Amino acid sequence: MITASASSGVSDSSVTRHPCGVGDALRFLETVRFTSESIDYLGTLGMFKPAFLEWLGSFRFRGEVYAVPEGTPVFANEPILEVVAPIAEAQFAETFVMNPILVQTLVASKAARVQAAAGDRTVVDFGLRRAHGADAGLKAARAAYVAGLAGTSNVLAGRTYGIPLYGTMAHSYVQAHASEAAAFRAFATLYPDTTLLVDTYDTLGGVGRVVALARELGPSFSVGAVRLDSGDLYDLAVRARRLLDEGGASGVRIFASGGLDEQAIAGLVARGAPIDGFGVGSDLVVSADAPSLDLVYKLVSYAGEGRVKTSPEKPVLPGRKQLFRIEDDGRATYDVIARAGEPTLGRPLLTLVMRNGRRLDQVETVGALRARAARERALLPDAVSRIERADPPYLVEVSEALQEYQRDVIDARTSRT
Amino acid sequence: MITASASSGVSDSSVTRHPCGVGDALRFLETVRFTSESIDYLGTLGMFKPAFLEWLGSFRFRGEVYAVPEGTPVFANEPILEVVAPIAEAQFAETFVMNPILVQTLVASKAARVQAAAGDRTVVDFGLRRAHGADAGLKAARAAYVAGLAGTSNVLAGRTYGIPLYGTMAHSYVQAHASEAAAFRAFATLYPDTTLLVDTYDTLGGVGRVVALARELGPSFSVGAVRLDSGDLYDLAVRARRLLDEGGASGVRIFASGGLDEQAIAGLVARGAPIDGFGVGSDLVVSADAPSLDLVYKLVSYAGEGRVKTSPEKPVLPGRKQLFRIEDDGRATYDVIARAGEPTLGRPLLTLVMRNGRRLDQVETVGALRARAARERALLPDAVSRIERADPPYLVEVSEALQEYQRDVIDARTSRT
Numbered sequence: 001m002i003t004a005s006a007s008s009g010v011s012d013s014s015v016t017r018h019p020c021g022v023g024d025a026l027r028f029l030e031t032v033r034f035t036s037e038s039i040d041y042l043g044t045l046g047m048f049k050p051a052f053l054e055w056l057g058s059f060r061f062r063g064e065v066y067a068v069p070e071g072t073p074v075f076a077n078e079p080i081l082e083v084v085a086p087i088a089e090a091q092f093a094e095t096f097v098m099n100p101i102l103v104q105t106l107v108a109s110k111a112a113r114v115q116a117a118a119g120d121r122t123v124v125d126f127g128l129r130r131a132h133g134a135d136a137g138l139k140a141a142r143a144a145y146v147a148g149l150a151g152t153s154n155v156l157a158g159r160t161y162g163i164p165l166y167g168t169m170a171h172s173y174v175q176a177h178a179s180e181a182a183a184f185r186a187f188a189t190l191y192p193d194t195t196l197l198v199d200t201y202d203t204l205g206g207v208g209r210v211v212a213l214a215r216e217l218g219p220s221f222s223v224g225a226v227r228l229d230s231g232d233l234y235d236l237a238v239r240a241r242r243l244l245d246e247g248g249a250s251g252v253r254i255f256a257s258g259g260l261d262e263q264a265i266a267g268l269v270a271r272g273a274p275i276d277g278f279g280v281g282s283d284l285v286v287s288a289d290a291p292s293l294d295l296v297y298k299l300v301s302y303a304g305e306g307r308v309k310t311s312p313e314k315p316v317l318p319g320r321k322q323l324f325r326i327e328d329d330g331r332a333t334y335d336v337i338a339r340a341g342e343p344t345l346g347r348p349l350l351t352l353v354m355r356n357g358r359r360l361d362q363v364e365t366v367g368a369l370r371a372r373a374a375r376e377r378a379l380l381p382d383a384v385s386r387i388e389r390a391d392p393p394y395l396v397e398v399s400e401a402l403q404e405y406q407r408d409v410i411d412a413r414t415s416r417t
Numbered sequence: 418m419i420t421a422s423a424s425s426g427v428s429d430s431s432v433t434r435h436p437c438g439v440g441d442a443l444r445f446l447e448t449v450r451f452t453s454e455s456i457d458y459l460g461t462l463g464m465f466k467p468a469f470l471e472w473l474g475s476f477r478f479r480g481e482v483y484a485v486p487e488g489t490p491v492f493a494n495e496p497i498l499e500v501v502a503p504i505a506e507a508q509f510a511e512t513f514v515m516n517p518i519l520v521q522t523l524v525a526s527k528a529a530r531v532q533a534a535a536g537d538r539t540v541v542d543f544g545l546r547r548a549h550g551a552d553a554g555l556k557a558a559r560a561a562y563v564a565g566l567a568g569t570s571n572v573l574a575g576r577t578y579g580i581p582l583y584g585t586m587a588h589s590y591v592q593a594h595a596s597e598a599a600a601f602r603a604f605a606t607l608y609p610d611t612t613l614l615v616d617t618y619d620t621l622g623g624v625g626r627v628v629a630l631a632r633e634l635g636p637s638f639s640v641g642a643v644r645l646d647s648g649d650l651y652d653l654a655v656r657a658r659r660l661l662d663e664g665g666a667s668g669v670r671i672f673a674s675g676g677l678d679e680q681a682i683a684g685l686v687a688r689g690a691p692i693d694g695f696g697v698g699s700d701l702v703v704s705a706d707a708p709s710l711d712l713v714y715k716l717v718s719y720a721g722e723g724r725v726k727t728s729p730e731k732p733v734l735p736g737r738k739q740l741f742r743i744e745d746d747g748r749a750t751y752d753v754i755a756r757a758g759e760p761t762l763g764r765p766l767l768t769l770v771m772r773n774g775r776r777l778d779q780v781e782t783v784g785a786l787r788a789r790a791a792r793e794r795a796l797l798p799d800a801v802s803r804i805e806r807a808d809p810p811y812l813v814e815v816s817e818a819l820q821e822y823q824r825d826v827i828d829a830r831t832s833r834t
Contacts, residue, residue, distance in 0.1 A: 002593065041576045047608070087593055095546045103549040129512045130709050132520040132549035132556075139550060159458045172716035175724040176419065176504055191464070201727045201830065230728040282709040291708035292547050292699040299589035307592040310618045311647040413618065 001063075003301035003320050004090045006081040006097060008074050008105070008293070016384045016394070017293070018112050018373060019080045020143045021104030022067045025097045026359050029061045029083075032092065061089050065354035068323065070364070071108070071146050071373030072349060073380060075396050078337060079321050079350060080105075080295075087302065094297045102295045103136055104143035106287040110262075111147035112377070113387045114280055117266040122277035124166040125152040126257060127285030140285040146369045148377075153279075161366045166279075168195040168227050168255070175200060181209045188213060188223050195225040195255055198240075203231055207240045211247030225253040225276065233258070234273045241274040255279065261288065262387045306409040317402060318409040323349040325379075332379045334395035339402045420718035420737050421507045423498040423514060425491050425522070425710070433801045433811070434710070435529050435790060436497045437560045438521030439484045442514045443776050446478040446500075449509065478506050482771035485740065487781070488525070488563050488790030489766060490797060492813050495754060496738050496767060497522075497712075504719065511714045519712045520553055521560035523704040527679075528564035529794070530804045531697055534683040539694035541583040542569040543674060544702030557702040563786045565794075570696075578783045583696075585612040585644050585672070592617060598626045605630060605640050612642040612672055615657075620648055624657045628664030642670040642693065650675070651690045658691040672696065678705065679804045723826040734819060735826040740766040742796075749796045751812035756819045 008017050034056040043053055063085025068074060080101065083090045115123055125144045131137030134156075141157035151164035158165040169187050174197065177183035184196050198206030207226055214221040226244070228236050233256045244252050256268070257279030265278055282288065298316045299307050306318030320340035325332050325347045336345050353361040364372075383390040398406075425434050451473040460470055480502025485491060497518065500507045532540055542561045548554030551573075558574035568581030575582040586604050591614065594600035601613050615623030624643055631638040643661070645653050650673045661669050673685070674696030682695055699705065715733045716724050723735030737757035742749050742764045753762050770778040781789075800807045815823075 002589070004589070038576070042572075045575075045582065087589070091587065091589060096551065098546045099548065099551050099554065102547060103553075106549075129515045129714075130519060130712075131516065132523075132553040132703070132708075134513065134516050135552040136520075136549040137516065155459075158462075159455070165462065170508065171726055172419070172421070172504070172508060175716045175726065176719045199728045203728075282711075286549070286703070286708040288708055291549075291703040291705055294699075295547075297546075299592045302593045309588055309592065311616045311620075 001084060001303075002087045002090050002299055004083045004085075004094070004297055005079050005300045005317070005321065006083075006101065006295060006297040007077055007079045008295060015290075015389060016073045016075065016109065016112070016380070017105055018071060018073050018108035018143075018147050019068055019101060019105050020070050020108040020146055020369075021100035021102070021139065022070050022081060022353075023363065024100035024104070024139075025081065026065060026067075026354055026361075028096045028100070029063075029065065029093055029354065030357060030359060032059070032061055032096070034059050059089075059092070060357055061085065061093060062357040063089050063093075063354070064352065064356075066320075066350040067353045068349045069351070069372060071369045072376045073112075073373075073384075074323070074349075075335060075394050077317075078323050078335065078396060082300075082320060082350065084320070087299075090299075098295055098297050100139065102293055104139050105295070106290065106293050107140040107143040107285060108147040108373075110284055110287040110290070111144035111149050112373075112385070113262040114265060114278075114284060115148040116385055117262040117269065117387050118278055119269060121269075121275065122150045122255075123265075124277065124279050125149055125154065125284060126279040126281040128152075128154045130282035131285040137285060142366060144284060145366055146373055148370065148374060150277075163366060168279075169197045171197065171200050180206060181212065184209055184213050185216075188217070188221070192220075192222045193224045195227050196223055197229060198226045199229045199231065203228055203236050204239055204243065207243045208247075210252065211243060211249050214247065214249040214252070221249075223249075223252055225255045227255045227257060227279070228275075229256075229258045233260075233264075233275070234268055234271055237268075237273045237275045253277065257281070259283070266387055305412075306405060308406065308409050308413065310410060310413075317398065318406055319402075321350070321402065325349055327379065330379070331381065333381075334397060336397045336399050337402060338399035339405055342399060342401055345399070418501060418720075419504045419507050419716055421500045421502075421511070421714055422496050422717045422734070422738065423500075423518065423712060423714040424494055424496045424734075425712060432707075432806060433490045433492065433526065433529070433797070434522055435488060435490050435525035435560075435564050436485055436518060436522050437487050437525040437563055437786075438517035438519070438556065439487050439498060439770075440780065441517035441521070441556075442498065443482060443484075443771055443778075445513045445517070446480075446482065446510055446771065447774060447776060449476070449478055449513070451476050476505075476509070477774055478502065478510060479774040480506050480510075480771070481769065481773075483737075483767040484770045485766045486768070486789060488786045489793045490529075490790075490801075491740070491766075492752060492811050494734075495740050495752065495813060496734075499717075499737060499767065501737070504716075507716075515712055515714050517556065519710055521556050522712070523560075523707065523710050524557040524702060525560040525564040525790075527701055527704040527707070528561035528566050529790075529802070530679040531682060531695075531701060532565040533802055534679040534686065534804050535695055536686060538686070538692070539567045539672075540565075540682075541694065541696050542566055542571065542701060543696040543698040545569075545571045547699035548702040554702060559783060561701060562783055563790055565787065565791060567694075580783060585696075586614045588614065588617050597623060598629065601626055601630050602633075605634070605638070609637075609639045610641045612644050613640055614646060615643045616646045616648065620645055620653050621656055621660065624660045625664075627669065628660060628666050631664065631666040631669070638666075640666075640669055642672045644672040644674060644696070646673075646675045650677075650681075650692070651685055651688055654685075654690045654692045670694065674698070676700070683804055722829075723822060725823065725826050725830065727827060727830075734815065735823055736819075738767070738819065742766055744796065747796065748798065750798075751814060753814045753816050754819060755816035756822055759816060759818055762816070
């Protein structure tokens with residue numbers, strides 16, 4: 001039996017990460033099989049013995065998994081998931097355990113920063129078209145909702161996960177009409193409470209045509225918002241707000257999109273831009289400023305003995321571990337990475353979620369995951385939920401016992417190279 | 418009928434892009450259907466009329482598509498694909514046309530830069546585990562191979578596309594043995610021509626153990642390479658080369674991986690590092706320095722008339738277009754974006770690939786796409802294939818006739834807002 005540990009990478013200890021996608025990893029482990037077509041293909045490579053290929057046919061994952069509950073924030077180098085299984089089972093799991101956790105953790109972490117910047121304003125995922133494939137777009141919508149966004153424009157994500165759907169009109173709808181005014185009138189007739197996209201030709205001109213429509217329709221006008229999608233969003237929002245208010249359409253809210261990320265949103269909010277909601281796309285779904293995460297999945301124990309790597313800058317903490325969050329008066333103060341079985345130092349975050357290849361945890365709705373993420377975020381110091389890097393970073397200690405065990409394992413290994 | 422045009426974005430005219438993924442977009446258009454389950458879900462949203470939902474049940478894409486052949490390099494603002502279809506068909510296509518083209522174009526463009534940096538050294542995609550999901554990893558392997566990499570460690574990509582497979586041993590294999598020497602001996606017995614991963618504990622110590630194994634096995638030693646995966650790769654490669662040569666293992670090549678991108682590889686090559694091949698992972702598959710691409714898909718013609726948007730910084734060239742590559746003495750000198758139907762100005766790059774919803778083009782192997790990409794790259798000026806941004810950038814003109822048409826369309830639109 002080995003233990004393999006997936007941890008959140010060592011690169012930047014001042015960034016809070018929101019692990020997400022653990023459920024997908026567990027589903028993979030429950031269902032992974034080698035089909036006869038796959039085994040036939042592997043046979044054509046001429047690299048594997050017949051006995052191995054036959055063994056693949058009855059392969060099942062029968063190990064144990066411990067994981068941090070989805071949505072619970074973690075920090076650099078902390079274990080997110082541990083697999084205890086025969087080496088082949090743990091090894092086959094590597095890529096498919098890392099892959100869904102990696103992409104969803106990236107997007108959830110980015111989304112949490114975006115929502116932190118927006119405060120209590122509505123933020124919606126508009127990113128599907130710029131995601132790295134349709135599957136990545138679906139997972140991004142899920143992760144962003146778990147991390148606190150209000151919803152998504154991705155209809156499949158609505159259907160698959162029950163995430164609230166948001167949509168506005170397309171530029172092509174405006175372009176296909178004889179005039180923008182005609183397009184607005186037609187769209188508001190079909191969808192009275194809609195959001196009208198006003199930047200196809202000239203944003204303030206578009207806002208003026210919304211005001212004109214309000215006058216034309218009188219009490220039956222119920223357009224909910226205008227959407228600014230280009231240009232200087234602060235300046236346009238201020239002018240649009242004035243035009244709407246002076247034109248008797250003060251009930252129309254302002255929604256902004258177009259190249260937004262947490263920094264841009266924080267800037268608009270800090271200047272008091274009269275914007276009620278944001279749509280974020282490309283930068284969110286690819287986590288543009290950090291499109292990769294040095295999530296690692298490493299062997300930490302084999303045949304009952306702790307194992308390490310000693311490659312420079314890639315330390316491995318040996319053996320099974322537990323992650324404790326130390327809380328004081330209802331707020332988390334620091335974390336401790338400890339050996340499994342150490343006396344409780346705080347709230348343990350790794351729990352047994354799979355035994356003998358079967359999930360033990362209840363499959364939770366995205367709504368439940370979202371509520372947990374919000375609850376767990378609220379327990380952390382305010383500094384680590386801001387979009388600036390926390391300075392000093394949230395403290396993550398390695399327990400005395402684990403440090404000593406790491407030294408022992410390194411010494412034992414060195415003595416027998 | 419409308420024409421919608423997907424173009425490569427306007428952000429940086431000094432970067433060469435290798436459009437890839439058009440075949441996936443065409444396959445989507447050929448096969449897109451709304452299942453009864455999907456339609457039932459849309460019904461639950463309470464937003465759509467029964468007649469529309471019923472119409473979705475018989476929806477097919479029956480339009481025409483023009484596209485630049487996969488692998489042909491293009492530049493900023495150039496059209497990659499045009500759809501001519503009834504507006505609903507063209508509109509439904511938007512996200513699923515953009516999505517596969519976007520992710521594969523990003524990775525192919527990155528891979529071309531990585532291979533340019535490596536010259537004729539072997540470069541292999543190692544990125545699956547860090548891709549934005551398994552599907553993105555599969556497509557990344559495909560795009561990277563089309564753009565010139567030698568192969569991938571992604572076995573499914575080998576099976577799906579016939580891409581050459583490369584693999585080396587895992588750290589966990591070394592860790593699971595009593596000693597690194599024992600691990601090397603066992604692995605080389607199973608796979609005599611393998612690559613041994615030498616950095617689990619101490620890279621030069623690992624190389625020393627490979628030399629010892631060569632002495633031990635004598636003529637039956639046929640290990641192909643060692644792989645350095647951490648540390649100062651230049652320094653380690655120089656020392657490893659010396660150890661191997663002095664130890665009588667001069668036939669063992671050196672393969673390097675670990676956080677590499679085109680800049681790091683170019684640096685190693687420029688310093689003359691004795692490295693025979695590279696593995697690239699995270700930075701390749703997420704196109705780390707440019708994880709998004711401002712690919713746009715815009716309505717350019719409706720009811721026989723050209724259409725534009727005039728949002729700032731998002732110009733749209735109206736109407737159906739052709740992209741000409743002007744060649745002189747076998748080398749491309751500049752491109753012209755022209756109106757469709759203009760007299761030939763050079764080699765036309767947009768060709769009809771789908772009519773009445775059926776593909777007209779032969780589905781090509783990735784090998785054929787890769788050969789085309791290499792051929793087309795060789796026709797371009799050397800400056801645009803280097804990893805530095807081309808200065809001055811490759812020239813892309815808009816034809817007189819298209820400029821005039823754009824002015825006319827803008828004028829006509831302005832007169833009837």
